Amino acid sequence: QSALTQPPSASGSPGQSVTISCTGTSSDVGRYNYVSWYQQHPGKAPKLMIYEVSKWPSGVPDRFSGSKSGNTASLTVSGLQAEDEADYYCSAYAGSYTVVFGGGTKLTVL
Amino acid sequence: QLRLQESGPGLVKPSETLSLTCTVSGGSISSSTYFWGWIRQPPGKGLEWIGTVYYTGATYYNPPLNSRATISVDTSKTQFSLRLSSVTAADTAVYYCARLLGAAWGPLDYWGQGTLVTVSS
Numbered sequence: 001q002s003a004l005t006q007p008p009s010a011s012g013s014p015g016q017s018v019t020i021s022c023t024g025t026s027s028d029v030g031r032y033n034y035v036s037w038y039q040q041h042p043g044k045a046p047k048l049m050i051y052e053v054s055k056w057p058s059g060v061p062d063r064f065s066g067s068k069s070g071n072t073a074s075l076t077v078s079g080l081q082a083e084d085e086a087d088y089y090c091s092a093y094a095g096s097y098t099v100v101f102g103g104g105t106k107l108t109v110l
Numbered sequence: 111q112l113r114l115q116e117s118g119p120g121l122v123k124p125s126e127t128l129s130l131t132c133t134v135s136g137g138s139i140s141s142s143t144y145f146w147g148w149i150r151q152p153p154g155k156g157l158e159w160i161g162t163v164y165y166t167g168a169t170y171y172n173p174p175l176n177s178r179a180t181i182s183v184d185t186s187k188t189q190f191s192l193r194l195s196s197v198t199a200a201d202t203a204v205y206y207c208a209r210l211l212g213a214a215w216g217p218l219d220y221w222g223q224g225t226l227v228t229v230s231s
Contacts, residue, residue, distance in 0.1 A: 036218070038218070048217050048218060052217070057217070089156060091218075093213075097170040097214045097215060098170070098172060099159040099162075099172075099215050101156060101157045104157070
């Protein structure tokens with residue numbers, strides 16, 4: 001069971017779209033549709049943004065969207081806003097009742 | 111509004127046991143819909159799932175921590191707890207408790223604010 005792979009950083013200008021990838025294996029991301037995405041501002045607890053690949057929890061704007069292709073899941077943030085600047089983490093079900101996280105991506109709004 | 115609050119010592123000596131409790135308020139810890147988990151984050155690093163407990167007492171652990179971690183639930187106190195034995199400096203982290211929706215591997219939809227535990231003599 002290894003951590004999911006995310007790019008360390010991503011950036012975009014206000015109003016633009018940015019996509020963050022999360023690469024796993026055929027044993028986790030590729031096998032199950034249990035991928036979640038979390039947003040974490042400095043000094044704060046993570047916040048659930050997307051679950052089961054592409055579902056929105058209540059209160060999360062639809063500017064955030066999720067998808068999956070093969071062993072890679074993606075989070076797209078459209079219409080970037082200053083408050084979207086944060087760390088983003090993916091997680092996935094890895095089988096045998098275990099959960100694995102990605103290493104995190106720091107999103108900068110230029 | 112559901113609230114989770116971690117509590118426990120902020121400083122633990124190497125080789126000793128880290129003990130934390132999460133108190134759940136504003137909702138039922140005995141609901142069949144939810145599981146309860148512990149996640150940690152070393153300073154400046156990413157998130158690591160430690161383990162999950164169901165209100166029945168069933169537990170699920172991250173394999174690398176399986177031999178040292180014990181998670182339990184006390185429904186009468188609406189609390190669940192984490193014990194991590196034989197700690198080293200590598201266990202220094204912010205520890206979060208959270209609710210998982212629908213399954214032991216479900217999305218973490220409510221989080222506590224986190225508590226920093228430092229392992230040092």
